[in-house]
Amino acid sequence: MKSFATAQIRNVALIAHGGAGKTSLAEAMLYLSGATDRLGRTDDGNTVMDYDPEEIRRKISISTSVAPAEWRGHRINIVDTPGYLDFVGEVLAGLRVVDTAVVVVDAVSGVEVGTELVWRYAQDFNLPRIVFINKMDRENANFERTLDSLREAFGRQLVPVNLPIGSQQNFRGIVDLINQKAWLWDSGKPQEVPIPDNMISQADQLREALLEAVAEQDDELLTKYLEGEALTPEEVARGLRAGVNSGAVIPVLAGAATRTIGVAHLMDVLVQFGPSPVDRPAVAVTNAAGAQETRAADPNAPLAAMVFKTMADPYVGKLSLFRIYSGTLSSDSQVYNANKGRTERIGQVFLLRGKQQEPVDRLVAGDIGAVAKLQETSTGDALCVDEQRAVTFAPMVFPSPVYSMALQPRSKGDEDKLSGGLQRLAEEDPTIQTRREPNTGQLLLSGMGDLHMEVVLERLKRKFGVEVDLFPPKVPYMETIKSTAKAEGKHKKQTGGHGQYGHVFLELEPLPGQGFEFVDKIFGGAVPKQYIPAVEKGVRETMAEGILAGYPVTDIRVILYDGSFHPVDSSEMAFKIAASLAIKKAFMDANPILLEPIMKVEVLVPDTFMGDIMGDLNKRRGRILGMEPEGRLQRIIAQVPQAHMFDYAIALRSITQGRGSYSMTFSHYEEVPQNIAEAVIAEARKEKAEEKE
Numbered sequence: 001m002k003s004f005a006t007a008q009i010r011n012v013a014l015i016a017h018g019g020a021g022k023t024s025l026a027e028a029m030l031y032l033s034g035a036t037d038r039l040g041r042t043d044d045g046n047t048v049m050d051y052d053p054e055e056i057r058r059k060i061s062i063s064t065s066v067a068p069a070e071w072r073g074h075r076i077n078i079v080d081t082p083g084y085l086d087f088v089g090e091v092l093a094g095l096r097v098v099d100t101a102v103v104v105v106d107a108v109s110g111v112e113v114g115t116e117l118v119w120r121y122a123q124d125f126n127l128p129r130i131v132f133i134n135k136m137d138r139e140n141a142n143f144e145r146t147l148d149s150l151r152e153a154f155g156r157q158l159v160p161v162n163l164p165i166g167s168q169q170n171f172r173g174i175v176d177l178i179n180q181k182a183w184l185w186d187s188g189k190p191q192e193v194p195i196p197d198n199m200i201s202q203a204d205q206l207r208e209a210l211l212e213a214v215a216e217q218d219d220e221l222l223t224k225y226l227e228g229e230a231l232t233p234e235e236v237a238r239g240l241r242a243g244v245n246s247g248a249v250i251p252v253l254a255g256a257a258t259r260t261i262g263v264a265h266l267m268d269v270l271v272q273f274g275p276s277p278v279d280r281p282a283v284a285v286t287n288a289a290g291a292q293e294t295r296a297a298d299p300n301a302p303l304a305a306m307v308f309k310t311m312a313d314p315y316v317g318k319l320s321l322f323r324i325y326s327g328t329l330s331s332d333s334q335v336y337n338a339n340k341g342r343t344e345r346i347g348q349v350f351l352l353r354g355k356q357q358e359p360v361d362r363l364v365a366g367d368i369g370a371v372a373k374l375q376e377t378s379t380g381d382a383l384c385v386d387e388q389r390a391v392t393f394a395p396m397v398f399p400s401p402v403y404s405m406a407l408q409p410r411s412k413g414d415e416d417k418l419s420g421g422l423q424r425l426a427e428e429d430p431t432i433q434t435r436r437e438p439n440t441g442q443l444l445l446s447g448m449g450d451l452h453m454e455v456v457l458e459r460l461k462r463k464f465g466v467e468v469d470l471f472p473p474k475v476p477y478m479e480t481i482k483s484t485a486k487a488e489g490k491h492k493k494q495t496g497g498h499g500q501y502g503h504v505f506l507e508l509e510p511l512p513g514q515g516f517e518f519v520d521k522i523f524g525g526a527v528p529k530q531y532i533p534a535v536e537k538g539v540r541e542t543m544a545e546g547i548l549a550g551y552p553v554t555d556i557r558v559i560l561y562d563g564s565f566h567p568v569d570s571s572e573m574a575f576k577i578a579a580s581l582a583i584k585k586a587f588m589d590a591n592p593i594l595l596e597p598i599m600k601v602e603v604l605v606p607d608t609f610m611g612d613i614m615g616d617l618n619k620r621r622g623r624i625l626g627m628e629p630e631g632r633l634q635r636i637i638a639q640v641p642q643a644h645m646f647d648y649a650i651a652l653r654s655i656t657q658g659r660g661s662y663s664m665t666f667s668h669y670e671e672v673p674q675n676i677a678e679a680v681i682a683e684a685r686k687e688k689a690e691e692k693e
Helices: 022-032 053-058 085-096 113-124 143-154 197-215 219-226 233-246 263-273 412-428 450-464 529-545 572-589 607-619 648-655 674-692
Strands: 009-016 065-071 074-080 100-106 129-134 158-160 162-165 173-176 181-184 191-193 250-254 283-287 292-295 304-313 317-326 328-330 333-337 342-346 349-353 356-360 362-364 368-372 382-384 391-393 403-409 433-436 443-447 468-471 478-481 485-493 500-510 516-520 556-564 592-606 623-630 633-641 661-671
Touching (some): 009 085, 022 065, 065 368, 074 263, 085 113, 085 304, 100 113, 113 143, 129 143, 129 263, 143 158, 158 197, 162 250, 219 233, 233 250, 304 391, 304 412, 317 328, 328 333, 412 433, 412 450, 516 529, 529 572, 556 572, 592 674, 607 623
Parallel strands (some): 009 074, 158 250
Antiparallel strands (some): 283 391, 304 317, 304 382, 317 368, 328 362, 333 342, 349 368, 403 443, 478 592, 485 500, 500 556
């Protein structure tokens, strides 16, 4: 593989709403550049980028894929991201390491939910954007309507740099507004032709708008333009490059990726006007002393590379994808992982083309590559030349999971395989989380949605040989009391020989929000000191098992104030049993209640869905705490019982047509309404009875 200088590298993420044709565009770019000898098709399952069996089966991108294409003396590193919201973590990882975002828009559908979301992500990363209006050959495709929807959503800085010739079944080519040329694909290959007569007026008008936008990027150019002087091609290129890099100009192109129409022009625009790593701001890092500094894209500077994606494979091992921000990384070398404080051995460095690995001797600042079998390194880690010149990057931020299910392996002996598989998959996808819920004992798997969950289960089965069943999670209720009560507990067993004798008096008091407190008020040795820890242990064990409905007891003070003992028959076990009997009696006399977890929920939605969202939250027994405007969106803050939030990710997507998002954190416990508590208690007792049978 040919090596390229940093200034000749273009790192480009393809982002879009699902189904807009990102992967088809990537395939066309690879095919036209000669990187592949055939044009892969998503429907045929033979694309370079979608190589995972689940991607082939579902005909969608699930993971971010990388492939280099050589074009006019430059390397374009294409980063193809998923379009479905469940895989947003992959999109964010890809955007973190590129210099330009190509927003692919369906010429039929125009701006969709996912378009708005990925546009916002690209803005958050301060990335220059280029828009490719794809599928101009489809029925109902309309360039002008799509351009209008883009400008309405994202502003007037969107400027066409080419114009489609025809549309739908009559789409045959493009007019290059920059170079004032036209290209037709009548024979399947582009041929330069004069601009059609019926398009000259429109082309002139759009070119004038382009020149005006270009001139505004430079005072000298603006003066020349306003004085009526023609801008030279070099001046147009200079102004357009500056406008793209600053985000003041967002070029819009039209095409049809599956027929390769307009794709070459997109690559020309990326190479000529898209920023190289040298053109982008130096990356902020933290040095070994904890001070902030920056690293420019200089191959001769100390190495600073960031791992942005980890791929786990039980056969090949771990694969780490990285972007080099400064310095050079060579095969057969050593690097220092600044996050882990460990030295790593670098074997063969290679470029990825989908799943294919192309070995290279070295990669320079600005490039994207991969290395296998790093022992300590994980996503977000910094690879540096040595400990003295080590730096770390700002952490990669991924959204918190919003959808949880309980899971258990179908085969009882698969617990260890399940644990190992989930750990490896979480390395690969940071939006996956697993945890054991202590109050219910369930193993919970959390992700971004039901489709995300399906893919995780399929990978567990295919990669690690573990099949699991999913269940709705149990609500981690708690039990407590609202009043005080006293009770006696006596355990006496004397049937000849050594007997058992334990006798205690306990008092229970509510202790709202303070957990558990055990108080010893024994005087005169009514219960010998050596047995008091056994009394507390009996209380704690009974509380953990639950008394009212089998849920853990909390927020109570237990006072041991009297009792008696037998000099021969008393034992720790006897006092433990006596304490258990006493707390059960006292608890049921102290106005016992159920507590449920209340979650703080923040929902971000467009204004038009405010009423529907608030109504839905009220149906879920939620309390609206407030609303805050956030740009074109509204943030609704509420407290909602966890029992009604397990399916919220799916409901929110349905209500808002995918435009809403939310985050959720634990807030506090509070009493369950009596009618609901009665149903929960009855169900819990029924389950316990069935278990005994």
